[in-house]
Amino acid sequence: MKPIYSSPAGEEQIQRNYEEALAAWPVFAERVHVPTRQGDTFVLASGLPQAPPLVLLHGSGANATMWRDDIPIWSRYFRTYAVDLIGEPGMSAPTRGRLLPFFPLHPKESVPWPTPFSTSPVPPSSSARRTAHRYAPSRTRST
DSSP states (O other): OEESOSSHHHHHHHHHHHHHHHHTOSSOOEEEEEOOTTOOEEEEEESOTTSOEEEEEOOTTOOGGGGTTTHHHHHHHSEEEEEEOBTSSSSSOOEEOSSSOBOTTOTTOOOOOSSOOTTOOOOOOTHHHHHHHHHHHHHOOOO
């Protein structure tokens, strides 16, 4: 596994900046750390728990804060789950083991998610499309 930070000082600075960005999150968000086989995955959950789920996967080199400007609107209608993909800067496990970041909803992963994601929309963003495509075939139902 290759680390994503080039130095401990760089990692500390990025984490400080990330904490500042999270402190400025525009709506209430639960901070959830989900244990997976690949390491912990950090998720910001916003909106009413009974609302339909909306999974937000960031692009390469980013983290959940890329959705900051969209969350105030989406969280009115959805229970949003802004996921920090493993292997990208953020609060998820900081190691890369594959070409694409690891999405914690792998078909063989037993993750205690509070709502089912089998019908959740996933807005597109660069590598997030590929991550969602890897996940979706094993989790969707045909009609």
